[in-house]
Amino acid sequence: MVAKNLLSGFTFFFLIISAAVQAVHAHGRQCSELLVSGKNPVPDSAITASSTWAVNVDTKHIPQRSRIDLGLDAVGNGGWSANFNDDKQWLQFDLGFSRKITGVITKGRQGYGTDQSRWQYVTAYRLQYGNATDDMSVYSDHDHEPEVFDGNWNPVTPQVQLLDPPINARYIRINPVKWHNHVSMRADLLGCPLTDTNKATIIG
Secondary structure (H helix, E strand, O other), X not given: OHHHHHHXXXXXXXXXXHHHHHHXXXXXXXXXXXXXXXXXXXXXHHEEEOOOOOOOOOOOOOHHHHEOOOOOOOOOOEOEEOOOOOOOOOEEEEEEEEEEEEEEEEEOOEOOOOOXXXXXXXXXXXXXXXXXXXXXXXXXXXXXXXXXXXXXXXXXXXXXXXXXXXXXXXXXXXXEEEEEOOOEEEEEEEXXXXXXXXXXXXXX
C-alpha cells in the first residue's frame, strides 16, 4: 500500500495540478500558472528561508531544493529542511514583482522512499505576503483570524490549497506550524501577472 501511494504521488502529480487549474477556473479565475518553477521560473536567488539544516556541512537541504518537482539527485535531497523544528521557520519566494496569487501547492521532502519512519513533510502552515520583506501581512480567513492551511500526509503527493480571496504580492512566505518528523517541504504558487481587470477584488 505504501509503494502504491508513493507511485500515485508521482503518477498523478500533473493530474492533480490539472484539477487545481480546473478548480481555479471554476471559481472564475483564469489565473493558474506555476509561478516559481513553471514556464518562467524564478531564479534560485529568489528562494530563501529562515534557516537551513546543516548548511555549514553541505547544500543538500538549502531552500533552492524546494522546487515542487525536484527529487533526490546527485546534488542532494528533494526539499528544503529547516535547521529548527519550530513555528518560526519560513520558506520565501520572491516573484520579482507583484503577481496575482490564487493557490499554493506543497509536497514533502523527497529521498526516504518507503521508510515511513523517516518521512518529512509539513502538515499545516500559514501564509505571509507583501511587496516588501519588512512589511508582510498574514493571510486571514473570513473571520479575520490567521488562516491555517492543511499541508501534506506523505512526502510525494501534492496538496493544493486555493486562496479565497486571492492576493496581490511580490513576496510569499510559507510558515509551517505543524510537521511530521522535521520541517521539510517543496512548494510552488499558482497565479498570473497582474492586469487592470484582475486587481480590483484582490487582497493586497
